[in-house]
Amino acid sequence: MxxxxxxxxxxxxxxxxxxxxxxxxxxxxxxxxxxxxxxxxxxxxxxxxxxxxxxxxxxxxxxxxxxxxxxxxxxxxxxxxxxxxGESVDSHRLATNRFADLTDEEFRAARTGLRRPAAVAGAVGGGFRYENFSLQADAAGSMDWRAMGAVTGVKDQGSCGCCWAFSAVAAMEGLTKIRTGRLVSLSEQQLVDCDVYGDDQGCEGGLMDNAFQYISRQGGLASESAYPYSGEDGGSCRSGRAQPAASIRGHEDVPANNEGALMAAVAHQPVSVAINGGDYVFRFYDRGVLGAGGNGGCESTELDHAITAVGYGMAGDGTGYWLMKNSWGSGWGESGYVRIRRGSRGEGVCGLAKLASYPV
Structure with a gap:
């Protein structure tokens, strides 16, 4: 070359x-x-x-x-x-649901709303009434209060951070059905308009325990039809013009970080539960058992949202789960519900065992 x-x-x-x-x-x-x-x-x-x-x-x-x-x-x-x-029917999956174009901050401001005080007071009117309940001897392997006719249809809080009101109302609706045989849809808007003292501030957030205390002091809560939901702050309180459709004496708190105690309570009635609802694995939940299959659930257990435990059961692969009713409409999750892995130690998946309570 x-x-x-x-x-x-x-x-x-x-x-x-x-x-x-x-x-x-x-x-x-x-x-x-x-x-x-x-x-x-x-x-x-x-x-x-x-x-x-x-x-x-x-x-x-x-x-x-x-x-x-x-x-x-x-x-x-x-x-x-x-x-x-794999493609297990019970495997947790996410979806680009209607919240997919919101930032984390925008979503939390509009769709959560739990206000947890620095120190949570103890139960009102005594201790935990189900502490001597033996799950092994007395509890069924599963419970679904929907099948018992004690759960109203899934509701939608809209862009109002009043999940606390929806959680408290769902628990009270369940108790009312259990005690009276009547399932009545009760008013979240009454809590938004009227229970505006201390930690409860309508669309700006609140706490279920405080809602139960307000309902007890007020002598009851109006029906949804008598006091319909508007999803907005600033409305004048109309509790004096709406007859109570149901009443409670007070509430009790489930012992913290104890899923056995929570199960004992849910075996008897729907229970208000706090959770980390702002975490993306909860926000975009589509189907399956959240926290199963090794995904670990939420990234933290910081509480910012309130839902209602309406049952528990066992998935096809043997994973125990909680059945929770949310307030983001029936298009979210499994027709408005979420199944969350049951049986964790301590705070539970997404913090579900940290702050639970129920009306009495």
Whole structure:
């Protein structure tokens, strides 16, 4: 090979080597464009499904970026769940539900609302009445208060942080059915408008124990039909013009961090439960037993949301679970409900054993 030919080949090789990074970069950019287009299309489909519109192109672009971040987190979770548990019907999965274009802060402000005081007072009117109840001897292997006719339909708190009111009301509706044989949908709006002292501040948050205390002092709670839900603060209290449809004497607290005690209580009546509802694995819950299959549940047990335990049972793979009624509408989770792994030590999955109470 002549020197000139060798020099020509060397120059060609150097040229190809120099161009390689640019070619690779161009390929990555094309991949990014394709992924971005696919995500934009997915966002458009999601908008159509949930009837979402935005004020302008700038707002839409911002919401798309939030949607992208949430969708990628959801897809990553589901991929890991698939690898760990396969397509088991009881395996926990997430979905890009109607909250997928909200930031964590926006979501928590609108859809949670539990206010936990620095020190929680003890039970009102005595201790825990189910402390001598033997689960092994007396409790059924499963309980579903829906099947007993003690649970009203799933409700939706909307963009009002009054989950505490919905949790307390659901527990009271259950007790009323158990004691009187009548299932009456009761008024959350009365609590939002009228129970506005101390920690309870309507859409700005509250605590179920305080709601029970208000209902006891007031002499009862109006029905939903007599005092309908508006999902807004600032309404004048109309409790004097609405006859109580049900009443309670007070409430008791379930011993903290004790799922055995919680199970004893739920075996007898629906129970108000606090949880970390702002965590993404709860927020985007779609189906299965949350916390099963090795995913560990929420990233922390900080309490910011209130739901209602309406039963417990056993999944097909033998995993024990709690059946919880939420207040985010029937389109969330399993028709508005969530199953959460039962039998954890201490605080429970997502903190569910830390702060539970029930009306009496």
């Amino acid at each position: 002549s020197l000139s030919t060798l020099l020509l080949y060397s120059a060609l090789i150097l040229s190809i080597a120099a161009a390689a990074p640019r070619v690779a970069l161009a390929a990555r950019e094309l991949d990014d464009v394709a992924v971005g287009a696919a995500m934009a299309s997915r966002h458009e489909s999601w908008m159509a499904e949930h009837g979402r519109t935005y004020a302008d192109a700038e707002e839409k672009a911002r919401r798309l970026e939030i949607f992208r971040a949430n969708a990628e987190r959801i897809d990553s979770f589901n991929s890991k769940a698939d690898a760990a548990a």
